[in-house]
Amino acid sequence: MTSVMGLLEEREAAARVRMEEVRAEAERILAELASAEAVLERRVIARMELAEALAAPADAPVAPAAVAGTEPTARRKTPVAGSVVAHWHPGALVDTLAVDYRRIVELVQSDVVGSEGISAGEIADRLGLEMVPAKIEGVRSKARRLAERGWLTRAATGRFMPRQSTATAVPAASRPGGPGGGS
Numbered sequence: 476m477t478s479v480m481g482l483l484e485e486r487e488a489a490a491r492v493r494m495e496e497v498r499a500e501a502e503r504i505l506a507e508l509a510s511a512e513a514v515l516e517r518r519v520i521a522r523m524e525l526a527e528a529l530a531a532p533a534d535a536p537v538a539p540a541a542v543a544g545t546e547p548t549a550r551r552k553t554p555v556a557g558s559v560v561a562h563w564h565p566g567a568l569v570d571t572l573a574v575d576y577r578r579i580v581e582l583v584q585s586d587v588v589g590s591e592g593i594s595a596g597e598i599a600d601r602l603g604l605e606m607v608p609a610k611i612e613g614v615r616s617k618a619r620r621l622a623e624r625g626w627l628t629r630a631a632t633g634r635f636m637p638r639q640s641t642a643t644a645v646p647a648a649s650r651p652g653g654p655g656g657g658s
Contacts, residue, residue: 526559563625563638572626578602579618580626584637592634 560576561567569580582601583593595615596606604610622629628636 523559530559560620560624560626569626576617576621576626579614580621580637583618583627583635591632592628592630592636594634598635 560573561571569577572580579598579602582598593601595618596611598618599611599614600606602614604614618627618635619629621627622635626638628638630636
């Protein structure tokens with residue numbers, strides 16, 4: 476007859492063997508994940524480098540025809556999905572952004588001026604995206620990139636607001652305390 480202590484020791488040994496098997500599998504999966512992440516990172520960098528190389532540099536030399544006084548026909552570049560987000564500068568137009576980024580900037584700018592900003596989840600909801608973590612994180616990533624490039628402002632709370640110079644001013648009549656505001 477087997478003792479109770481012996482049964483417990485056998486179960487403990489079996490649990491240790493199973494734990495080691497699972498740990499080995501986890502290490503294999505983590506190594507595979509690291510490899511897949513490295514491949515993804517290389518491909519993202521390659522795409523960004525290609526987009527940057529194909530984009531006309533801002534400090535490109537003036538074309539000889541423009542110097543001679545003749546105006547060449549102007550072609551306007553249209554942004555493509557996945558293109559590099561340019562840094563904001565005075566005179567920069569939202570139209571230069573890819574559609575996804577443009578929609579985020581326009582949505583944040585249309586939000587109530589003076590509010591505490593808008594969260595990534597609220598942006599995703601207003602864009603009509605499915606409210607799942609992957610979609611919300613995608614919007615958060617794009618909004619952060621826009622904030623890093625100066626198109627938006629990111630509060631310490633993680634909420635996004637329009638950049639001060641791109642926010643549309645609220646007419647004085649619609650502000651409390653302004654002309655016609657009462658009290």
